[in-house]
Amino acid sequence: MEFSFNHNIYTIPTSLAEVTLGQRIDFEVWYVKNMAGQEKKIASMEEGIDKEAEQFIYQMELLCNSFSFLSGIDIVEVKEHINIAHLCDLFLPCFRALFEEQEKISLQITYLWKDEIWELASPHLDYKSAMTFNEFLTAKQVIKSLHDLGESNWIALQYLCAIFLRKKDEAFDESFATEDSKRFKLMRELPMDIALSVAFFLSSLSKAWLNNFPSLVMEDQVAA
Amino acid sequence: MAKQFSLFGNGGSSGSIDLSKHFQKWGWISFLTYVTEKGIFDISGNGKTKLENTKAAKLYDVLVWADERSDYESAIAAYQDKLYKR
Numbered sequence: 001m002e003f004s005f006n007h008n009i010y011t012i013p014t015s016l017a018e019v020t021l022g023q024r025i026d027f028e029v030w031y032v033k034n035m036a037g038q039e040k041k042i043a044s045m046e047e048g049i050d051k052e053a054e055q056f057i058y059q060m061e062l063l064c065n066s067f068s069f070l071s072g073i074d075i076v077e078v079k080e081h082i083n084i085a086h087l088c089d090l091f092l093p094c095f096r097a098l099f100e101e102q103e104k105i106s107l108q109i110t111y112l113w114k115d116e117i118w119e120l121a122s123p124h125l126d127y128k129s130a131m132t133f134n135e136f137l138t139a140k141q142v143i144k145s146l147h148d149l150g151e152s153n154w155i156a157l158q159y160l161c162a163i164f165l166r167k168k169d170e171a172f173d174e175s176f177a178t179e180d181s182k183r184f185k186l187m188r189e190l191p192m193d194i195a196l197s198v199a200f201f202l203s204s205l206s207k208a209w210l211n212n213f214p215s216l217v218m219e220d221q222v223a224a
Numbered sequence: 225m226a227k228q229f230s231l232f233g234n235g236g237s238s239g240s241i242d243l244s245k246h247f248q249k250w251g252w253i254s255f256l257t258y259v260t261e262k263g264i265f266d267i268s269g270n271g272k273t274k275l276e277n278t279k280a281a282k283l284y285d286v287l288v289w290a291d292e293r294s295d296y297e298s299a300i301a302a303y304q305d306k307l308y309k310r
Binding site for chain 2: 125126127129130131132133134135136137140141144
């Protein structure tokens with residue numbers, strides 16, 4: 001959605017297709033650095049008016065920063081020159097629409113992106129599945145390494161998109177899952193609706209392989 | 225790893241070695257090594273190493289094999305435990 005501010009035209013996203021995975025990762029980095037501590041502090045406060053006041057301030061701060069981040073308007077400009085009531089009227093419906101869309105994500109096998117056909121494998125694991133052990137192994141190992149390093153889930157999703165989302169009939173290449181590869185970098189530009197579909201695919205795949213291999217389900221439950 | 229495959233757990237018998245720390249450190253690399261050493265998915269004469277052949281194997285086939293091995297080794301370990309206790 002376009003809007004005018006200080007004689008300039010700005011855009012804020014109204015659908016997940018207008019937000020990239022790279023933007024989501026950058027926002028997460030900013031959030032952890034600047035606001036995660038505040039959130040923890042509020043969570044540890046005793047219930048009461050002080051906590052409610054802190055929660056309100058936190059939410060307004062988050063709203064202003066989210067708006068600044070997605071529109072590109074400097075946070076100082078947002079805080080000094082945009083009425084908070086107008087901001088709520090303008091931005092909250094857009095923000096809500098993004099969350100609602102996220103809830104409705106469903107699995108698609110084929111996507112059109114950057115004028116090319118991209119595909120995900122079928123999440124149903126059976127003797128016809130073409131997925132190789134290497135794809136699965138690389139994904140598991142990458143996630144383990146990122147978890148050990150304390151990296152965010154969004155960075156993990158960038159790796160998983162590089163591994164599982166491929167051009168039509170393209171074979172898996174281990175280099176896709178390396179930080180310096182063109183493919184990995186390209187995934188920063190992936191629209192969030194496709195990125196979240198990959199996450200949905202992985203969740204379906206995980207359910208499928210646990211359903212197919214009962215002893216693995218049992219082991220999982222024992223360990224949990 | 226140990227969460228998903230019983231063959232990577234602590235083992236069924238009371239005298240077995242606890243490998244959980246090893247699996248925590250090496251994760252799926254350890255599983256890859258195990259499958260490769262067994263040579264189950266090796267194709268001789270195709271110009272690829274054992275490791276390459278294992279990686280190229282179908283995920284479904286590897287998981288079915290691992291699942292069967294898991295059950296088999298648990299049964300053997302349980303039997304040995306029983307013998308040890310007698």
